[in-house]
Amino acid sequence: MYHLAKGLYRLATSKEATSLSLSLFSNLGRRAEYSVILLGLDNAGKTTFHEQTKSLFLPERPDPKLKTVPTVGQNVSTLTLPDMYLKIWDVGGQLSLRKLWQSYYASCHAIVFIIDSTDIGDGNIEHDGSGRLDECRLVLEDVLQNSETEGVPLLILANKQDREDCVEVVRIKEGLVKKVFEGEKAASIRDSRVLPVSALTGTGVREAVDWVRSRVKWNKESRPPVMR
Ligand SMILES: Nc1nc2c(ncn2[C@@H]2O[C@H](COP(=O)(O)OP(=O)(O)OP(=O)(O)O)[C@@H](O)[C@H]2O)c(=O)[nH]1
Numbered sequence: 001m002y003h004l005a006k007g008l009y010r011l012a013t014s015k016e017a018t019s020l021s022l023s024l025f026s027n028l029g030r031r032a033e034y035s036v037i038l039l040g041l042d043n044a045g046k047t048t049f050h051e052q053t054k055s056l057f058l059p060e061r062p063d064p065k066l067k068t069v070p071t072v073g074q075n076v077s078t079l080t081l082p083d084m085y086l087k088i089w090d091v092g093g094q095l096s097l098r099k100l101w102q103s104y105y106a107s108c109h110a111i112v113f114i115i116d117s118t119d120i121g122d123g124n125i126e127h128d129g130s131g132r133l134d135e136c137r138l139v140l141e142d143v144l145q146n147s148e149t150e151g152v153p154l155l156i157l158a159n160k161q162d163r164e165d166c167v168e169v170v171r172i173k174e175g176l177v178k179k180v181f182e183g184e185k186a187a188s189i190r191d192s193r194v195l196p197v198s199a200l201t202g203t204g205v206r207e208a209v210d211w212v213r214s215r216v217k218w219n220k221e222s223r224p225p226v227m228r
């Protein structure tokens with residue numbers, strides 16, 4: 001009996017137990033905050049998508065501002081979801097602004113890469129590239145090759161699916177995404193998905209946020225959230 005009591009006392013006062021209870025205490029009443037960055041060429045629909053997420057998930061449900069202007073700098077908002085804060089960074093996609101993207105890589109928990117499905121020719125990089133397919137591929141490859149994005153969940157959104165001249169998501173998967181991943185060294189360990197959306201009408205936006213939400217949680221051992 002004496003030995004059992006002594007053992008329990010030792011366990012309770014051990015360093016591990018103390019630090020575990022301290023971290024439990026310090027996280028009481030706090031919520032995990034994850035960050036997601038919206039990337040993609042200029043005019044892809046990042047800001048429009050961002051506006052729709054705010055309209056769906058901010059408590060005051062603001063009307064989405066769908067008359068956008070090219071982003072210079074960044075727009076940021078924090079959505080309060082039942083199980084986390086989700087911070088959204090919407091950055092400019094113009095060529096001269098893309099070098100700024102890398103400053104977000106180390107602290108982001110997911111990347112959403114938005115493609116204008118009406119500006120990529122027929123969606124197959126093996127065909128003579130018209131539109132901005134090749135530019136899109138190079139930019140996406142560049143993001144994935146950066147060591148700071150290794151293992152970060154990646155959601156690719158085939159946007160503007162409301163337009164008749166859009167390339168369908170299956171063709172984008174086969175003709176572009178698969179080819180990009182063939183060259184990516186971390187493809188096997190990166191969680192990724194391609195989803196069709198229309199940021200303008202809002203179709204698919206909730207599903208996109210749900211995907212991000214589940215994946216950042218799955219990946220939290222590799223990229224822990226910030227507790228707020
Ligand atoms: N038809 C259609 N148009 C869209 C959609 N999403 C965005 N657009 C239009 O595409 C244009 C560019 O949208 P933005 O959201 O400003 O694009 P962006 O990616 O933020 O552009 P940058 O800030 O320059 O990087 C705007 O005229 C939008 O109305 C969509 O799903 N369907």
Ligand SMILES: [Mg+2]
Nearest residue numbers: 046047070071
């Ligand atoms: Mg923008």
